[in-house]
Amino acid sequence: MEVSEILIHCLFTILIYSSLHGVTALKLKTIYCTISESCECDFQPDIQGLEWDLYKNLYGQHIAQDIVSEAVVSFLQKESPDVPLVLSFHGASGTGKTLVSSMLGRRLFGAAMSSPYIHQFIPTLHFPLLDHVKEYRSVLKQWVEGNLTACARSIFIFDEMERMPPGVMDVLVPFLGPSHVVFQTNYRKAIYIFISTAGEKIINKLAMETRQAGKEREDIQLWDLESSLKQDVFNKNNSGFFQSRIISENLIAHFVPFLPLNRRHVERCAQRDLCQRGECQRRDVVEAVGNAMTYTPKDGQLFSSTGCKSVPAKVNLFL
Ligand SMILES: Nc1ncnc2c1ncn2[C@@H]1O[C@H](COP(=O)(O)OP(=O)(O)OP(=O)(O)O)[C@@H](O)[C@H]1O
Numbered sequence: 001m002e003v004s005e006i007l008i009h010c011l012f013t014i015l016i017y018s019s020l021h022g023v024t025a026l027k028l029k030t031i032y033c034t035i036s037e038s039c040e041c042d043f044q045p046d047i048q049g050l051e052w053d054l055y056k057n058l059y060g061q062h063i064a065q066d067i068v069s070e071a072v073v074s075f076l077q078k079e080s081p082d083v084p085l086v087l088s089f090h091g092a093s094g095t096g097k098t099l100v101s102s103m104l105g106r107r108l109f110g111a112a113m114s115s116p117y118i119h120q121f122i123p124t125l126h127f128p129l130l131d132h133v134k135e136y137r138s139v140l141k142q143w144v145e146g147n148l149t150a151c152a153r154s155i156f157i158f159d160e161m162e163r164m165p166p167g168v169m170d171v172l173v174p175f176l177g178p179s180h181v182v183f184q185t186n187y188r189k190a191i192y193i194f195i196s197t198a199g200e201k202i203i204n205k206l207a208m209e210t211r212q213a214g215k216e217r218e219d220i221q222l223w224d225l226e227s228s229l230k231q232d233v234f235n236k237n238n239s240g241f242f243q244s245r246i247i248s249e250n251l252i253a254h255f256v257p258f259l260p261l262n263r264r265h266v267e268r269c270a271q272r273d274l275c276q277r278g279e280c281q282r283r284d285v286v287e288a289v290g291n292a293m294t295y296t297p298k299d300g301q302l303f304s305s306t307g308c309k310s311v312p313a314k315v316n317l318f319l
Protein backbone atom coordinates (compact mmCIF):
# COMPACT_ATOMS: atom_id res chain seq x y z
CA MET A 1 0.00 0.00 0.00
CA GLU A 2 1.37 3.43 -0.89
CA VAL A 3 1.43 6.24 1.69
CA SER A 4 -1.42 8.08 -0.03
CA GLU A 5 -3.53 4.91 -0.06
CA ILE A 6 -2.93 4.39 3.66
CA LEU A 7 -3.91 8.00 4.28
CA ILE A 8 -7.08 7.61 2.28
CA HIS A 9 -7.89 4.37 4.09
CA CYS A 10 -7.42 6.04 7.49
CA LEU A 11 -9.60 8.96 6.51
CA PHE A 12 -12.29 6.62 5.28
CA THR A 13 -12.24 4.77 8.60
CA ILE A 14 -12.52 8.06 10.49
CA LEU A 15 -15.33 9.07 8.16
CA ILE A 16 -17.35 5.96 8.90
CA TYR A 17 -16.63 6.25 12.62
CA SER A 18 -17.63 9.91 12.75
CA SER A 19 -20.77 9.43 10.67
CA LEU A 20 -21.79 6.75 13.16
CA HIS A 21 -21.27 9.28 15.92
CA GLY A 22 -22.76 12.23 14.07
CA VAL A 23 -19.49 14.23 14.23
CA THR A 24 -18.43 16.63 11.41
CA ALA A 25 -18.91 13.81 8.87
CA LEU A 26 -19.56 16.14 5.97
CA LYS A 27 -16.26 17.95 6.50
CA LEU A 28 -14.31 14.72 6.71
CA LYS A 29 -16.10 13.39 3.68
CA THR A 30 -15.06 16.51 1.79
CA ILE A 31 -11.42 15.94 2.75
CA TYR A 32 -11.66 12.28 1.82
CA CYS A 33 -13.16 13.13 -1.57
CA THR A 34 -10.48 15.73 -2.24
CA ILE A 35 -7.67 13.21 -2.10
CA SER A 36 -9.46 10.07 -3.16
CA GLU A 37 -10.35 9.38 -6.78
CA SER A 38 -13.00 6.86 -5.87
CA CYS A 39 -15.40 9.07 -3.99
CA GLU A 40 -18.83 8.68 -5.59
CA CYS A 41 -21.07 10.48 -3.07
CA ASP A 42 -24.53 8.97 -3.29
CA PHE A 43 -24.23 8.50 -7.03
CA GLN A 44 -26.47 5.57 -8.00
CA PRO A 45 -26.91 5.56 -11.76
CA ASP A 46 -30.00 3.76 -12.98
CA ILE A 47 -29.31 3.47 -16.69
CA GLN A 48 -32.35 1.33 -17.47
CA GLY A 49 -34.54 3.84 -15.67
CA LEU A 50 -32.95 6.68 -17.62
CA GLU A 51 -33.55 4.92 -20.92
CA TRP A 52 -37.12 4.15 -19.90
CA ASP A 53 -37.68 7.84 -19.14
CA LEU A 54 -36.05 9.02 -22.35
CA TYR A 55 -37.85 6.57 -24.65
CA LYS A 56 -41.25 6.41 -22.89
CA ASN A 57 -41.75 9.79 -21.27
CA LEU A 58 -40.09 12.13 -23.74
CA TYR A 59 -42.14 12.57 -26.89
CA GLY A 60 -40.94 13.41 -30.38
CA GLN A 61 -37.25 13.92 -29.59
CA HIS A 62 -35.53 11.03 -31.38
CA ILE A 63 -32.16 12.83 -31.60
CA ALA A 64 -32.08 13.85 -27.93
CA GLN A 65 -33.14 10.34 -26.88
CA ASP A 66 -30.29 8.66 -28.76
CA ILE A 67 -27.55 11.19 -28.06
CA VAL A 68 -28.25 11.64 -24.37
CA SER A 69 -28.60 7.93 -23.69
CA GLU A 70 -25.46 6.98 -25.72
CA ALA A 71 -23.36 9.79 -24.26
CA VAL A 72 -24.34 9.03 -20.65
CA VAL A 73 -23.90 5.26 -21.01
CA SER A 74 -20.45 5.51 -22.58
CA PHE A 75 -19.37 8.15 -20.05
CA LEU A 76 -20.44 6.03 -17.09
CA GLN A 77 -18.72 2.94 -18.47
CA LYS A 78 -15.36 4.64 -18.00
CA GLU A 79 -13.86 4.22 -14.58
CA SER A 80 -11.62 7.25 -15.16
CA PRO A 81 -13.09 9.44 -17.90
CA ASP A 82 -10.62 11.58 -19.92
CA VAL A 83 -12.95 14.57 -19.79
CA PRO A 84 -16.20 15.41 -18.02
CA LEU A 85 -19.45 14.90 -19.91
CA VAL A 86 -20.51 18.23 -21.39
CA LEU A 87 -23.80 18.51 -23.28
CA SER A 88 -25.66 21.53 -24.59
CA PHE A 89 -29.44 21.35 -25.20
CA HIS A 90 -31.04 23.66 -27.75
CA GLY A 91 -34.58 24.20 -28.95
CA ALA A 92 -37.81 26.11 -28.64
CA SER A 93 -39.71 26.62 -25.41
CA GLY A 94 -41.70 23.66 -24.08
CA THR A 95 -39.93 20.96 -26.10
CA GLY A 96 -38.47 19.02 -23.15
CA LYS A 97 -34.99 20.44 -22.46
CA THR A 98 -35.47 21.00 -18.74
CA LEU A 99 -37.46 17.77 -18.56
CA VAL A 100 -34.45 15.77 -19.83
CA SER A 101 -32.10 17.48 -17.39
CA SER A 102 -34.45 16.44 -14.54
CA MET A 103 -34.57 12.87 -15.86
CA LEU A 104 -30.78 12.80 -15.73
CA GLY A 105 -30.66 14.16 -12.20
CA ARG A 106 -33.30 11.77 -10.96
CA ARG A 107 -31.87 8.67 -12.58
CA LEU A 108 -28.23 9.33 -11.70
CA PHE A 109 -28.68 10.28 -8.06
CA GLY A 110 -31.95 8.49 -7.30
CA ALA A 111 -33.05 11.49 -5.26
CA ALA A 112 -35.08 13.74 -7.54
CA MET A 113 -33.50 17.13 -8.18
CA SER A 114 -33.10 17.84 -4.51
CA SER A 115 -29.80 15.94 -4.27
CA PRO A 116 -27.07 18.16 -2.82
CA TYR A 117 -24.86 17.04 -5.72
CA ILE A 118 -27.11 18.42 -8.46
CA HIS A 119 -26.49 22.13 -8.95
CA GLN A 120 -28.81 24.26 -11.02
CA PHE A 121 -27.93 27.75 -12.18
CA ILE A 122 -30.47 30.15 -13.62
CA PRO A 123 -28.94 33.43 -14.87
CA THR A 124 -31.92 35.61 -14.01
CA LEU A 125 -31.63 34.36 -10.44
CA HIS A 126 -27.89 33.80 -9.93
CA PHE A 127 -26.25 36.09 -12.52
CA PRO A 128 -28.78 38.87 -13.20
CA LEU A 129 -26.51 41.90 -13.78
CA LEU A 130 -24.61 42.40 -17.04
CA ASP A 131 -21.94 44.58 -15.42
CA HIS A 132 -21.04 42.06 -12.68
CA VAL A 133 -19.24 39.57 -14.94
CA LYS A 134 -15.95 39.65 -13.04
CA GLU A 135 -17.64 38.97 -9.72
CA TYR A 136 -19.84 36.22 -11.17
CA ARG A 137 -16.81 34.52 -12.69
CA SER A 138 -15.04 34.34 -9.38
CA VAL A 139 -18.14 33.13 -7.51
CA LEU A 140 -18.87 30.50 -10.18
CA LYS A 141 -15.29 29.19 -10.14
CA GLN A 142 -15.25 28.86 -6.36
CA TRP A 143 -18.69 27.28 -6.39
CA VAL A 144 -17.78 24.64 -8.96
CA GLU A 145 -14.43 23.93 -7.28
CA GLY A 146 -16.07 23.57 -3.87
CA ASN A 147 -18.77 21.26 -5.17
CA LEU A 148 -16.31 19.08 -7.06
CA THR A 149 -14.33 18.76 -3.85
CA ALA A 150 -17.43 17.55 -2.05
CA CYS A 151 -18.50 15.25 -4.88
CA ALA A 152 -16.59 14.31 -8.02
CA ARG A 153 -19.83 13.09 -9.59
CA SER A 154 -21.57 16.45 -9.30
CA ILE A 155 -24.03 17.49 -11.99
CA PHE A 156 -24.07 21.16 -13.00
CA ILE A 157 -27.10 22.37 -14.94
CA PHE A 158 -27.04 25.85 -16.46
CA ASP A 159 -30.57 26.61 -17.65
CA GLU A 160 -31.69 29.62 -19.75
CA MET A 161 -28.16 30.14 -21.08
CA GLU A 162 -29.52 32.77 -23.50
CA ARG A 163 -29.77 35.07 -20.46
CA MET A 164 -26.24 34.42 -19.19
CA PRO A 165 -24.08 37.57 -19.38
CA PRO A 166 -21.37 36.99 -22.06
CA GLY A 167 -17.95 36.15 -20.58
CA VAL A 168 -19.10 34.40 -17.39
CA MET A 169 -18.91 30.83 -18.66
CA ASP A 170 -15.28 30.91 -19.85
CA VAL A 171 -14.16 30.65 -16.25
CA LEU A 172 -15.19 26.98 -16.53
CA VAL A 173 -12.71 26.20 -19.34
CA PRO A 174 -10.16 24.56 -16.99
CA PHE A 175 -12.82 22.24 -15.60
CA LEU A 176 -14.17 21.10 -18.95
CA GLY A 177 -10.98 20.15 -20.78
CA PRO A 178 -8.81 17.03 -20.68
CA SER A 179 -5.44 18.32 -19.56
CA HIS A 180 -5.83 20.74 -16.71
CA VAL A 181 -5.49 18.99 -13.38
CA VAL A 182 -7.91 20.08 -10.70
CA PHE A 183 -8.22 17.85 -7.64
CA GLN A 184 -6.31 14.98 -9.23
CA THR A 185 -8.62 13.53 -11.90
CA ASN A 186 -11.85 13.81 -9.94
CA TYR A 187 -13.09 16.80 -11.87
CA ARG A 188 -13.39 14.66 -14.99
CA LYS A 189 -16.24 12.66 -13.50
CA ALA A 190 -18.63 15.60 -13.42
CA ILE A 191 -21.52 16.19 -15.81
CA TYR A 192 -22.32 19.65 -17.20
CA ILE A 193 -25.58 20.41 -18.99
CA PHE A 194 -26.14 23.74 -20.71
CA ILE A 195 -29.69 24.57 -21.79
CA SER A 196 -30.87 27.36 -24.07
CA THR A 197 -33.33 28.40 -26.71
CA ALA A 198 -30.37 29.64 -28.80
CA GLY A 199 -30.43 27.96 -32.18
CA GLU A 200 -34.19 27.40 -32.12
CA LYS A 201 -34.65 29.23 -35.44
CA ILE A 202 -32.17 26.92 -37.16
CA ILE A 203 -33.82 23.80 -35.72
CA ASN A 204 -37.37 24.95 -36.49
CA LYS A 205 -36.45 26.00 -40.03
CA LEU A 206 -35.00 22.58 -40.81
CA ALA A 207 -38.01 20.84 -39.24
CA MET A 208 -40.33 22.97 -41.37
CA GLU A 209 -38.36 22.38 -44.60
CA THR A 210 -38.25 18.66 -43.91
CA ARG A 211 -42.03 18.48 -43.57
CA GLN A 212 -42.57 20.71 -46.59
CA ALA A 213 -40.38 18.34 -48.61
CA GLY A 214 -42.78 15.55 -47.65
CA LYS A 215 -40.32 13.89 -45.27
CA GLU A 216 -40.86 12.99 -41.61
CA ARG A 217 -39.26 14.97 -38.77
CA GLU A 218 -37.76 11.62 -37.66
CA ASP A 219 -35.60 11.77 -40.84
CA ILE A 220 -33.65 14.67 -39.34
CA GLN A 221 -30.23 13.57 -38.08
CA LEU A 222 -27.87 15.14 -35.56
CA TRP A 223 -25.26 15.97 -38.18
CA ASP A 224 -27.86 18.02 -40.12
CA LEU A 225 -27.83 20.47 -37.22
CA GLU A 226 -24.82 20.11 -34.95
CA SER A 227 -22.28 22.32 -36.72
CA SER A 228 -24.79 25.08 -37.47
CA LEU A 229 -25.89 25.11 -33.82
CA LYS A 230 -22.27 25.38 -32.73
CA GLN A 231 -21.63 28.31 -35.09
CA ASP A 232 -24.83 30.02 -34.06
CA VAL A 233 -24.11 29.99 -30.31
CA PHE A 234 -20.53 31.15 -30.93
CA ASN A 235 -21.64 34.10 -33.08
CA LYS A 236 -24.69 35.28 -31.10
CA ASN A 237 -24.12 37.60 -28.17
CA ASN A 238 -27.25 36.32 -26.42
CA SER A 239 -26.38 32.63 -26.31
CA GLY A 240 -24.20 32.65 -23.20
CA PHE A 241 -21.35 31.33 -25.38
CA PHE A 242 -20.59 34.44 -27.48
CA GLN A 243 -17.03 33.96 -28.79
CA SER A 244 -16.44 31.56 -25.94
CA ARG A 245 -13.36 29.36 -25.62
CA ILE A 246 -15.72 26.60 -24.50
CA ILE A 247 -16.87 26.50 -28.14
CA SER A 248 -13.60 27.28 -29.94
CA GLU A 249 -11.74 24.66 -27.88
CA ASN A 250 -14.43 22.07 -28.60
CA LEU A 251 -15.22 21.42 -24.95
CA ILE A 252 -18.88 20.57 -25.60
CA ALA A 253 -19.29 16.92 -26.59
CA HIS A 254 -22.71 17.31 -28.23
CA PHE A 255 -25.07 20.09 -29.22
CA VAL A 256 -28.40 18.34 -28.76
CA PRO A 257 -31.30 19.73 -30.83
CA PHE A 258 -34.86 19.54 -29.49
CA LEU A 259 -37.31 19.55 -32.39
CA PRO A 260 -40.59 21.49 -32.41
CA LEU A 261 -43.54 19.35 -31.27
CA ASN A 262 -46.64 18.76 -33.38
CA ARG A 263 -50.27 18.22 -32.44
CA ARG A 264 -49.83 14.49 -31.86
CA HIS A 265 -47.14 15.17 -29.23
CA VAL A 266 -49.21 17.87 -27.55
CA GLU A 267 -52.11 15.43 -27.28
CA ARG A 268 -49.81 12.83 -25.71
CA CYS A 269 -48.76 15.42 -23.12
CA ALA A 270 -52.45 16.15 -22.43
CA GLN A 271 -53.22 12.43 -22.15
CA ARG A 272 -50.37 11.92 -19.68
CA ASP A 273 -51.51 14.89 -17.63
CA LEU A 274 -55.06 13.53 -17.50
CA CYS A 275 -53.90 10.05 -16.48
CA GLN A 276 -51.88 11.58 -13.64
CA ARG A 277 -55.14 13.12 -12.44
CA GLY A 278 -56.97 9.77 -12.72
CA GLU A 279 -58.92 10.94 -15.81
CA CYS A 280 -57.33 8.71 -18.46
CA GLN A 281 -60.57 8.13 -20.37
CA ARG A 282 -61.27 11.82 -21.19
CA ARG A 283 -60.47 11.73 -24.94
CA ASP A 284 -62.73 14.77 -25.34
CA VAL A 285 -60.35 16.85 -23.19
CA VAL A 286 -57.32 15.59 -25.14
CA GLU A 287 -58.95 16.73 -28.37
CA ALA A 288 -60.04 20.06 -26.92
CA VAL A 289 -56.47 20.76 -25.77
CA GLY A 290 -55.13 19.81 -29.23
CA ASN A 291 -57.63 22.25 -30.81
CA ALA A 292 -56.86 25.05 -28.38
CA MET A 293 -53.10 25.22 -28.99
CA THR A 294 -51.51 27.63 -31.48
CA TYR A 295 -49.59 26.09 -34.38
CA THR A 296 -47.02 27.53 -36.79
CA PRO A 297 -46.68 28.41 -39.61
CA LYS A 298 -50.12 30.00 -39.98
CA ASP A 299 -50.80 28.34 -43.35
CA GLY A 300 -49.32 24.92 -42.51
CA GLN A 301 -50.24 24.51 -38.80
CA LEU A 302 -47.33 22.09 -38.33
CA PHE A 303 -45.79 22.80 -34.94
CA SER A 304 -47.08 23.87 -31.54
CA SER A 305 -45.73 27.35 -30.74
CA THR A 306 -45.41 26.59 -27.02
CA GLY A 307 -44.54 22.90 -27.29
CA CYS A 308 -46.21 21.11 -24.36
CA LYS A 309 -45.67 24.00 -21.99
CA SER A 310 -49.21 25.30 -21.61
CA VAL A 311 -50.84 21.85 -21.69
CA PRO A 312 -51.63 21.56 -17.92
CA ALA A 313 -53.29 25.01 -17.97
CA LYS A 314 -55.41 23.98 -20.97
CA VAL A 315 -56.34 20.67 -19.32
CA ASN A 316 -57.53 22.63 -16.27
CA LEU A 317 -59.67 24.71 -18.57
CA PHE A 318 -61.43 21.81 -20.30
CA LEU A 319 -61.67 19.24 -17.50
N1 LIG B 1 -40.92 16.28 -25.65
C1 LIG B 1 -41.68 16.23 -24.55
N2 LIG B 1 -42.17 15.06 -24.10
C2 LIG B 1 -42.94 14.99 -22.99
N3 LIG B 1 -43.27 16.08 -22.25
C3 LIG B 1 -42.80 17.26 -22.64
C4 LIG B 1 -41.98 17.39 -23.80
N4 LIG B 1 -41.65 18.69 -23.94
C5 LIG B 1 -42.19 19.32 -22.92
N5 LIG B 1 -42.89 18.49 -22.13
C6 LIG B 1 -43.64 18.86 -20.91
O1 LIG B 1 -43.91 20.26 -20.99
C7 LIG B 1 -43.47 20.97 -19.83
C8 LIG B 1 -42.41 21.98 -20.22
O2 LIG B 1 -41.24 21.29 -20.69
P1 LIG B 1 -39.76 21.78 -20.38
O3 LIG B 1 -39.77 22.55 -19.11
O4 LIG B 1 -38.85 20.63 -20.46
O5 LIG B 1 -39.55 22.77 -21.58
P2 LIG B 1 -38.22 23.52 -22.04
O6 LIG B 1 -37.81 22.94 -23.35
O7 LIG B 1 -37.24 23.49 -20.93
O8 LIG B 1 -38.78 24.99 -22.30
P3 LIG B 1 -38.17 26.43 -21.89
O9 LIG B 1 -37.14 26.77 -22.94
O10 LIG B 1 -39.35 27.38 -21.95
O11 LIG B 1 -37.60 26.33 -20.52
C9 LIG B 1 -42.97 19.92 -18.86
O12 LIG B 1 -43.96 19.71 -17.91
C10 LIG B 1 -42.78 18.67 -19.66
O13 LIG B 1 -43.21 17.56 -18.94
Ligand SMILES: [Mg+2]
Binds near residue numbers: 099159195
Ligand atom coordinates in the same frame (compact mmCIF):
# COMPACT_ATOMS: atom_id res chain seq x y z
MG1 LIG C 1 -36.58 24.92 -19.57
